[in-house]
Amino acid sequence: xxxxxxxxxxxxxxxxxxxxxxxxxxxxxxxxxxxxxxxxxxxxxxxxxxxxxxxxxxxxxxxxxxxxxxxxxxxxxxxxxxxxxxxxxxxxxxxxxxxxxxxxxxxxxxxxxxxxxxxxxxxxxxxxxxxxxxxxxxxxxxxxxxxxxxxxxxxxxxxxxxxxxxxxxxxxxxxxxxxxxxxxxxxxxxxxxxxxxxxxxxxxxxxxxxxxxxxxxxxxxxxxxxxxxxxxxxxxxxxxxxxxxxxxxxxxxxxxxxxxxxxxxxxxxxxxxxxxxxxxxxxxxxxxxxxxxxxxxxxxxxxxxxxxxxxxxxxxxxxxxxxxxxxxxxxxxxxxxxxxxxxxxxxxxxxxxxxxxxxxxxxxxxxxxxxxxxxxxxxxxxxxxxxxxxxxxxxxxxxxxxxxxxxxxxxxxxxxxxxxxxxxxxxxxxxxxxxxxxxxxxxxxxxxxxxxxxxxxxxx
Numbered sequence: 001x002x003x004x005x006x007x008x009x010x011x012x013x014x015x016x017x018x019x020x021x022x023x024x025x026x027x028x029x030x031x032x033x034x035x036x037x038x039x040x041x042x043x044x045x046x047x048x049x050x051x052x053x054x055x056x057x058x059x060x061x062x063x064x065x066x067x068x069x070x071x072x073x074x075x076x077x078x079x080x081x082x083x084x085x086x087x088x089x090x091x092x093x094x095x096x097x098x099x100x101x102x103x104x105x106x107x108x109x110x111x112x113x114x115x116x117x118x119x120x121x122x123x124x125x126x127x128x129x130x131x132x133x134x135x136x137x138x139x140x141x142x143x144x145x146x147x148x149x150x151x152x153x154x155x156x157x158x159x160x161x162x163x164x165x166x167x168x169x170x171x172x173x174x175x176x177x178x179x180x181x182x183x184x185x186x187x188x189x190x191x192x193x194x195x196x197x198x199x200x201x202x203x204x205x206x207x208x209x210x211x212x213x214x215x216x217x218x219x220x221x222x223x224x225x226x227x228x229x230x231x232x233x234x235x236x237x238x239x240x241x242x243x244x245x246x247x248x249x250x251x252x253x254x255x256x257x258x259x260x261x262x263x264x265x266x267x268x269x270x271x272x273x274x275x276x277x278x279x280x281x282x283x284x285x286x287x288x289x290x291x292x293x294x295x296x297x298x299x300x301x302x303x304x305x306x307x308x309x310x311x312x313x314x315x316x317x318x319x320x321x322x323x324x325x326x327x328x329x330x331x332x333x334x335x336x337x338x339x340x341x342x343x344x345x346x347x348x349x350x351x352x353x354x355x356x357x358x359x360x361x362x363x364x365x366x367x368x369x370x371x372x373x374x375x376x377x378x379x380x381x382x383x384x385x386x387x388x389x390x391x392x393x394x395x396x397x398x399x400x401x402x403x404x405x406x407x408x409x410x411x412x413x414x415x416x417x418x419x420x421x422x423x424x425x426x427x428x429x430x431x432x433x434x435x436x437x438x439x440x441x442x443x444x445x446x447x448x449x450x451x452x453x454x455x456x457x458x459x460x
Contacts, residue, residue, distance in 0.1 A: 001033055001035075001105060001106035001349055001351070002021055002103065002105050002195070002318045002351055002353075003021055003022060003042060003104035003105060003106065003111070004018060004019065004021065004022065004103070005019045005062075005063055005066075005101075005104075006100075006103075006115070007059070007062040007066075007100070007102075009088050009099040010058065010061075010062045010085070010086055010087070010088070010101075011086050011088065011387075012055040012088065012380065012386065012387040013055060013058055013059065013062065013088065013386070013387045013389075014088040014090075014091070014384065014386035015386060015388075016100070017059065017387065017388065017389040018389070019046065019048070019059060019376060019389060021042040021043050021046055021351060021353075022040050022041075023040065023041045023043045024373035025373070030044065030371065031340075031341065031343045031346045031349065035111060036106060036109055036110060036111055037111055037133070038134070042349075042351070043351075043371070043373060044340045044341055044352065045340050045341055045351065045353075045354075045368070046353045046374050046375075047354055047374060047375055047376065048353075048354070048377070048389070049355075049375065049378070049407065049414055050377055050414040051414060051416040052416065054378045054379055054380055054414060055378045055380060056355040056378035057322050057323065057355055058387060059355070059378060059387070059389055060197070060320055060321070060322045060354075060355050061322070062101065063103075063195075063197070064197040065086070066101040069101075069116075069171060070173055070174055070187075071174070072174070073123075073169065073170045073175075074167065074170040074171070074175045074177075074178045075174070075178060077169055077170065079166070079169065079170075082120050082121045082169055083118045083120060083122065083123070085099050085119075087120075090386070091384075095119070095120050096119075097119075098117045098119045098124055099117070099118055100115065100117040100118075101115055101116060102114070102115030105190065107186065107187070107190050108186070110130050110132050111130065112128065112129070112130045113127075113129050113130075113131075114127070114128045114129075114173070114187065118169075122168040123142070123144075123168065123169060123170070123171060124143070124144065125141075126140075126141075126172050126173075127141045127142065128140050128141075128187065129150075130152070132152075137152050139152055139183065142164070142172055144168070145161075145168055147160075147161040147172060153183065155181045155182055155183065156179070156181060159179065160172060160176045160179055163175045173187050173188055193315070194316075194317040195317065195318045195320070196312065196318070196319055196320070197319075197320040197321070197322075198304070198305060198322070206305065206307050206308055207292075207303060207307070208241070208275065208277075209311070210225060210239065210303055210304065210306045210307035211239050211275075211307075212307070213225050213307055213310055213311075214229075214238060214239045221310065221314075224310050224313075224314075225239075226238065228302075228310070229303070229306065231332060231335055232298070233281075233296075235281045235283060237281065237287070238279075239278070239279060239303070240278045240289060241276065241277050241278075242276055242278065276291070276292075277291075278291060278292065279292055279295055298327045298328055302328060305336070309336065309339065312340075312350040312351075312352070313339060313345065314348070315348065315350070316348030316349045316350050317351075318351045319352050320353045320354070321353070322354070322355050323357075324337075324354035324356050325357060325358040330358055330360050330361075333356070333358055334360070334361060334367050334368050335367070337352065337361065337368035338368045340352045340368075341368050341369070359404045359408060360404065362375060362403040362407060363402070364402065364404075370403075372393050373391065373392075373393050375392040375403060376390065376391050377392070377413060377414035378414060379413050392412060395411070
């Protein structure tokens with residue numbers, strides 16, 4: 001269960017921004033899960049809206065970067081290669097400013113808070129605490145290569161601390177898990193299995209996860225995948241994976257060689273001899289198979305999402321998706337979100353966090369019906385080009401307000417702004433903004449200097 005995520009100095013995010021999954025109020029029928037040791041609950045879904053290049057994808061990417069650092073910093077990062085971070089670039093001496101990431105989550109029924117701070121060379125700070133009785137207890141705190149452990153931290157502690165003096169760019173959680181430390185292995189395992197992201201780069205992995213579920217002996221999984229397949233395209237009844245033959249492998253290698261000859265040897269090409277996928281259709285004349293490549297882009301996108309969606313729902317995990325609505329019909333996106341907002345389907349408290357442009361999901365007629373505390377916005381300051389992330393609840397909209405119309409009219413900001421003189425086509429486009437609309441880089445309905453942070457629960 002994910003409670004809150006904070007990030008500072010990553011890509012377009014200059015100052016600390018926070019995304020909270022804490023429910024602002026109880027919503028009838030919504031599968032909320034109580035936070036242990038508190039009176040709060042978490043929401044199952046959060047959507048981030050914003051114009052192109054507003055930074056909403058960077059908020060998603062920051063969570064994915066934190067996860068990869070935990071999983072890979074000890075095993076895969078070059079010991080002498082520093083930290084492969086992406087700091088905010090639009091300021092003087094940007095390399096001097098550290099980047100920080102922090103996540104509040106629930107593991108084994110106990111609330112935890114874990115975070116770290118890095119620069120280009122090393123891990124500057126790292127900390128982990130938990131709340132077994134509602135009060136914080138330190139598991140460890142690290143400053144540079146010096147580590148202090150709390151009394152609740154058991155196992156081989158000195159050997160882990162010694163590793164950090166040799167690998168200053170590795171996270172202690174990553175190093176400790178690699179050494180077999182039970183408590184740190186549990187933290188790493190949480191990030192490895194309970195938090196997953198979906199983007200274009202990992203499509204092949206997600207696709208084969210879907211196929212593996214369909215081919216599994218567990219009929220419940222097969223039925224779930226089959227049901228979701230039928231949503232994407234009338235007539236799809238299954239998937240089949242097969243090994244490519246020698247001719248297909250040779251043809252693939254030939255095409256790769258031609259591309260590199262034309263564009264240079266350094267060009268990166270995803271070249272794999274992994275299994276090919278056939279999509280099984282049934283019609284009134286029989287059952288037929290079609291190569292996945294011949295399916296529509298929307299169908300391929302949907303098939304690649306089924307595996308991660310089913311995995312999150314069956315484990316109570318967290319799925320993070322950038323541009324969920326890309327290449328998918330709005331009703332299909334609504335149906336997918338509805339899996340997480342349906343109490344009987346999402347009975348283990350799975351969570352979905354995604355960025356989107358699909359404003360119909362804010363509307364009153366969406367089956368998923370995103371409540372006010374599930375809608376977030378990303379916007380850039382016009383002068384600094386830094387991203388701000390803020391919730392719809394910050395504007396205190398009326399209970400009966402149509403959020404879809406309000407957003408399109410610019411009442412909440414985070415929308416694109418077109419200036420006639422910049423386009424050089426004055427009079428061609430109607431660029432009149434709605435009443436109460438925000439100028440680019442500002443938040444509407446707030447006077448200068450009166451902005452405040454989102455209303456999030458004080459868990460501590």
